[in-house]
Amino acid sequence: MHEMSIALAVIGQVEEAAERAGDVTAVRSVRLQVGELAGVVPDALSFCFELACAGTLLEGAELVTDEVPGRARCQPCANEWAVGMPPLLSCPRCDGAAIDLLSGRELQIVSVHWEDARTHAPTRETVPEER
Template identity: 55%
Template sequence: MHELSIATAIVEQAAEIARADGATGVASVTVRVGELAGVVPDALHFAFEVARDGTALSGARLVVERVTARAWCGGCAEEFALGMPPFFWCPRCDRPSQELRGGRELEITDVEAVPAPA
C-alpha cells in the first residue's frame, strides 16, 4: 500500500508548513487527487490516520478533493472527461486525444494550522 508513504509525506510537509507559520499543530490538510494518480482515496484516509499519530497532526483531518481526468481534442477544440478506465477518444469528433489536461494531480492545496497560544 503506497498510500502509507504518500500519507507520511503529507504529514511531514504539513507539519513543516505549520512550524514555518509558528503554529503548534494542524487542524486539517486538503489534498487534490486526480483519477489517474494511482491513489485510492479511502486507503489514503486510512493511511493518514496511521501516519499522523504522535505528530503535530495527531488531531488533523484529511480532506480529499477528487479531480476528474480530462483530455483535450485538438481536432475540434473540445475538452472532455476520460472516465474510468480512461478512454482517450473525443466523444464529439471521434478522434484520439494526445493531450491530458488533468487527472494526475497529487498535491497539498491547504493546511489549516492551529495557532500558537498568545
Template identity: 60%
Template sequence: MHEMSVALSVVDQVEQAARSGGAHGVRRVTVEIGELAGVVPDALAFCFELACAGTVLEGAELVTRFLPGRASCTPCGRSWNTGMPPDMLCAVCRRGAGTLLSGRELRITEVHWSTPAAAPDPTPVPQPEES
C-alpha cells in the same frame, strides 16, 4: 501501499511548514486527488491518520477533493471526462489520443492551523475498520 507513502509525504510537508511557521497544531489538511493519480481517498484517509500519530498533525482531519480526469482533442477542440481507466481517444474525430488536461493532481491545497489557545475538538474521530 501507495497511499501510505503519499500520506507520509503529506505529513512530512505539513510538518516542515509547521516548523518554519511556528504552528502548534493542525486542524485540517485539504488534498486534491486527481482521478488518474492512482490514490484511493478512503485508503489515504486511513493511512493519513496512522502517519499523523506522534506528529504536530495528530488528530488532524483530512479532506480530499476529487478531480475528474479531463482530456481534450487538438484537431476538433472537444473535451471530455476520461474516466478510469482513462479513455484518451476522441469520440468525434477519432484522430487519436487526446491531451490530458487534468486528473493526475496530488497536492495539498489548504492547511488549517490550530492556534495554541484553541480548545481541543470534542468530536472523536471515527476509526476506519478493515472489513
C-alpha cells in the same frame, strides 16, 4: 500500498510548513486535491494518513480530499470530454489519439488549518505545491 508513502510525504510537507510558520501547536485539517487519474484510493489514503499522523503535530487531523475529474482535449478537433474510469484516451468525436490531459492527475495540498500558539485560534495556511 503507495498511499502510505503519499500520506508520509503530505505529513512531512505540512510539518515543514508549520515549522517555518513557528508557534504552531496543532494541525486540525489538511485539504488535498486528488485527481481521478492519479492512481490514489482516497479511503486508503485517509486510513494511512490517520495511522501516520500518530505521535506527530498532525495527530487527530482530518484529511479532506477533493476529487478532480479527469478531462481531456483532442488536439486536432479541440473536443473536450470527461475521461472517466477506465480512462477514455482517444477522442470520442474523431477517434484521434493526439490528446492533452487537462485535469485528473492532481495530487496536491490545497490548504492546512492549524492552531497558532500566539493567537490560540485556528489559522488557514496554503502550502505551496511540491512535486
